[in-house]
Amino acid sequence: MKLDINNRQHDVDVDPRTPLLYVLRDDLKLNAAKFGCGLGQCGACTVLVDGKPVFSCVTPLALLAGKKITTVEGLGTTDNPAPIQRAFIEEQAAQCGYCIAGMIMRAQALLLGNPHADDAEIRAWLEPNLCRCGTHMRILRAVRRAQELIKTAQTGAAG
Amino acid sequence: MSNDLTISRRAVLAGTGALIFSFSASPLPAQDAAAPPSASPPAPPLPGSLKQFPYLDSWIRIDAGGSITVCTGKAELGQGIKTALSQIAAEQLDADFDKVEIITADTALTPNEGYTAGSHSLQDSGTAILHAAAQVRQILIAEAAKRAAMPPERMQTQRAAVIAPDGRRFGYGDLVSAALLHVQAAPQSPLKAPSDYNIMGQAQQRIDIPAKVTGGAAYVQDLRPDGMVHGRVVRPPSYGATLTDVDAAAIEKMPGVVKVVRDGSFLGVIAEREFQAVEAMRALAAAAHWQETAKLPDGAALPALLLGLPSQDTAVFDQHGPAPGNGKTLSATYTRPYVSHGSIGPSCAVARFDGDALTVWTHTQGVYPDRDAIAEMLRMPKEKVRLTHAEGSGCYGHNGADDAAADAAVLARALPGRPVRVQWTREQEHAWEPYGPAMVVKVSASLDATGRKIADWDYGVWSNTHSMRPGGAGALLAAQSLAQPFTPPPPKPIPMPEGGGDRNSIPLYKFPSARVVSRFLPTMPVRVSALRALGGYMNVFCIESFMDELALAAGADPVEFRLQHLDDPRARDAVSTAAKNFGWPGKAAPGHGNGFAFARYKNLAAYCAIACEVEVDRESGRARMVRAVAAVDSGQVVNPDGIKNQIEGAILQSTSWTLFENVTFDHRRITSVDWASYPILRFSDVPDAVDVHVIDRPGTPFLGSGEAGQGPAAAAVANAIANATGKRFRDLPISRQRIKTAIGV
Incomplete structure (x- = not known):
């Protein structure tokens, strides 16, 4: 079947019951989305489907025809990071970092849908995603910094 | 031999290319290790892991192109060790930080530094690399001086080159030859003065984070x-x-x-x-x-079970003062469940x-x-x-x-x-997984005649082993289940001063009389092994909770009460720094409470004091940390942001253990098998602010930071909940249900 991943069309020949995560990791060799639980409980596998955060570990391919899928790799690169990635680097918002790609994607959905979310809204939005290292304070700071980076870029572009 | 070595970390990670070559990460040969018959006094021991791996090129390799590679037997666990060790090497070599490559734990490439555990990485590997890099720099200076026909004291180093007084520049790559760095370390190193540091002690962005936030191959x-x-x-x-x-x-x-x-x-x-x-x-x-x-015990009756198991008892501290306390006596029992x-x-x-x-x-x-x-x-x-x-x-x-x-x-x-x-x-x-062991502590103490100070202290800790690491094949699940199985080795206690179940069981406070007994339990109903801080989490939780109970009995402020019993100036400094920056004692809002705790990890590593404010919802019993202020003294600071990250993480993770976590099982099977049956801290439980103050001690030994916060965070939370509710919680976790039951709304 055809999948639209990070603005590119991919033809994959996989059993349509296969969860998206395995296709991202094994067929497309994308590293960012992680296997954490396979149960939709931790958020390490979070990607965007039509701009909304989705647990890719429990989302079968059959549901994804015609949808736009975005992973961390679709946001930016180390040389040209997206604001949310830059913010995570500037805040050093990782310890082991295993949960971080999922955090970034859930935060990205918030930046798209509610760019001026306040602190309480950010916390509530991130609630489904787990971090075991206790990096939460930095993750929260990174999301706020990303809001600022985007605002500054928009002000700059407007001026 | 190894000086022409160029290793791409990516190649190592990907396992591509031939990486089989001889290298010098070999321990001291037996004939070298045997003391030669000599009248001269024995040389002082080499610093850190140089003791086991004395060759400089076990640690620092420079190829003809000038590439610098640092080898460590320690592993990156997300604690930032690659970055901190690279900072140390770059500083002492006078090289740019981003020009230093690092290879971590690999049986074909690096020294055998055992486990990356116990907050030992900076102490063992960091110290070895500090000294090896300084000695390599000295050797390169000597080589350049020889070539320039100038005295070495007149040579300078900068950006991976030796500069002669006449301006001639000798790149490190031009100076190295086959065996130049294949020499054993000397006991003394020409370390830079800490006042000249410009890489160590500076916040350095971690080298592993960019790949982790962009989908690079990181794991x-x-x-x-x-x-x-x-x-x-x-x-x-x-x-x-x-x-x-x-x-x-x-x-x-x-x-x-x-x-x-x-x-x-x-x-x-x-x-x-x-x-x-x-x-x-x-x-x-x-x-x-x-x-x-399998026959698993009744989880609800676990403390009684542990107390009833046969134990091997060791008095790990026994000091008798002039007279027993004749003031008020308090006794308490604390428990902790298995933690994942x-x-x-x-x-x-x-x-x-x-x-x-x-x-x-x-x-x-x-x-x-x-x-x-x-x-x-x-x-x-x-x-x-x-x-x-x-x-x-x-x-x-x-x-x-x-x-x-x-x-x-x-x-x-x-x-x-x-x-x-x-x-x-x-x-x-x-x-x-092998859990952190369930434990029980029984403690009693008496105040002196003035009612203001502790006169005697009696403490016992019941625990399984805190390490069932391999070891032999018997430690591995697969090996235990093969047709020709290997049996797990008998569990052993980890001896003091580091300790296992008894880690941090001896208070750092000075009491006229004190007795601490470690009651090691060889029988293990549930699979257990090392969990961050080992017994240090439980023992600090108990000692620091009980110190608050005693302070209350003495009518003293908890911070003042601690300082009265604390004579180590660095300990006092950590306590005072946390208290001052928190605004201790402060006045808690209704439903809120403030708590304080302190420990020196293992009584020989980092000092950490934490003050925090907790809010307790009387209807639901829900406790949430509102803010925390920590002070940490890890000796010479390498990456201050790395230390802050570790302590912030420790505070949140320990708060999660303390408020939420408990491995559950029925008579046969483990029943906490996912995040629904084993809930942990989520964003709605996260404090408003966590503030970590790093106390730098330039030129002093590295003390490590990975585990120092676990115990103090637990006790600070427990003490704040006691302050908020007027009730003391001695059984972990201090769950919503336990709080609700105790405050009886």
Whole structure:
């Protein structure tokens, strides 16, 4: 079947019951989305489907025809990071970092849908995603910094 | 030999290219180690891990092109060790930070520094690299001086070159020759003055983070060597269950299945594609029949069970003052349940067997001991087994990493030539990891005649071992289940001064009389091993909770009361710094409480004091940390932001253990097997602010930071809850239900 991943069309020949995560990791060799639980409980596998955060570990391919899928790799690169990635680097918002790609994607959905979310809204939005290292304070700071980076870029572009 | 070595970390991680070469990460040869008959006094011991690996090129290699490679036997666990060790090397070598490459734990490339554990990495490896780099710089200066025909004292170093007074520049790469750095370290090193540091002590962005936020290959999970297949194991339903029967014929015919592997009660499957392996594993689990024999204790009666087990008792501290206390006497019993490491990513490993040699990529904390265990399990010579560390999800101690490596090894042996990637399920990680042990502490203390100070202190701690790491093959789940099984070695206590269950059981406070007894319990109803801080979490929770109980009895402010019993100036400094920056004692809002706690990790590593404010909702019993202020003294600071990150993480993780966590089981099986049955801290539980003050001690030994916050955070939370509710909670976790029951709304 055809999948639209990070603005590119991919033809994959996989059993349509296969969860998206395995296709991202094994067929497309994308590293960012992680296997954490396979149960939709931790958020390490979070990607965007039509701009909304989705647990890719429990989302079968059959549901994804015609949808736009975005992973961390679709946001930016180390040389040209997206604001949310830059913010995570500037805040050093990782310890082991295993949960971080999922955090970034859930935060990205918030930046798209509610760019001026306040602190309480950010916390509530991130609630489904787990971090075991206790990096939460930095993750929260990174999301706020990303809001600022985007605002500054928009002000700059407007001026 | 090793000076022309150029290693790409990526090549190492990807396992591409030939990386087999001789290298000097060898311990001191026996003939060197034997003391020569001599009248001269013995040389002072070498610093850090140089003691075991004295050759400078075990640690620092420079090739002809000037590339600098640092080798450490310690592993990156997300604690930032690659960055901190690179900072140390760059500083002492006078090289640019970003020009230093680092290779971590690999049995073919690096020294054997045992486990990356116990907050030892800076102390062991950091100290070795500090001195090795300084001595390498001195050797390069001497070589340049010889070539320039100038005295070495007139040479300077900058940006990986030696500069002569006349301006001639000798790049490090031009100066090295075959054996220049293959020399043993001297006991003394020409270290830079800390006032001249411009890399150590500065906040340095971690080198591993960019890949982690952009989808780079950062973890063992991301390895995809050519021809890789996917393995999954079927674990028994309970401890010690034996596989009586499995009809695998149908599973072998499933799409993509390459092989079903059965060896005794070890059961696994290999498939071409990952989800095929998952589906085959599920089918195999459904087809397997087990005989279960486990008898697990009643979780609700666990403390009584532990107190009733036979114990090996050791008085680890016994001091008798002039007279017993004749003031008020308090006694208390504290308990903690089994606690899960709960790594966010289940354990994973990739192994390739090539007929007579095995390579395993693993996130173990100890490549050498795990290599030895796997070699023993497969009855292979150690030299034929190579373990390369690749990062995994945070482990916080002995999680499933070593077992997953063993699983991959057993499956790879069954399919020579194909790399086999094994990833555990969430349920396997939760059910089979070795937990942090359940513990009980009984303590009593008396105040003196003035009623203001503690006169005597009597403390006993009941605990299983806190390390069942390999060791031998018997520590590995796979090895225990083979047709020719290996049995786990008898559990042993970790001796003081570091200690296991008794880690941090001796108060740092000075009391006229004190007795501390470690009651080691060899019988282990549940699989346990090392969890971050070991017994230090529970003992600091107990000592610091009880100090607050005694302060209350003495009518004293908790911080003042601690300072009255504390004479170590660095301890006092940490306590005062946290208190001052918190605004102690402050005035808590209604429903809020403030708490304080302090410890020096292991009584010999980092000092950490934490003050926090907690709010308690009387209706629901829900407690949430509102803010925390910590002060930490880890000796000479290398990466201050790295220390802050570790302490922030410690405070949140320890708060999670303290408020929420409890491994559950029925009479036979572990029942907390996912995040629904084992809840942990979430964003709605996160404080408004956490503020960490790093106290730098320039020029003093590195003390490590990875575990210093676990105990103080737990006790600070407990003390704040007591302050908010007027009730003392001595049983962990201090759950919503326990609070609600106690405050009786």
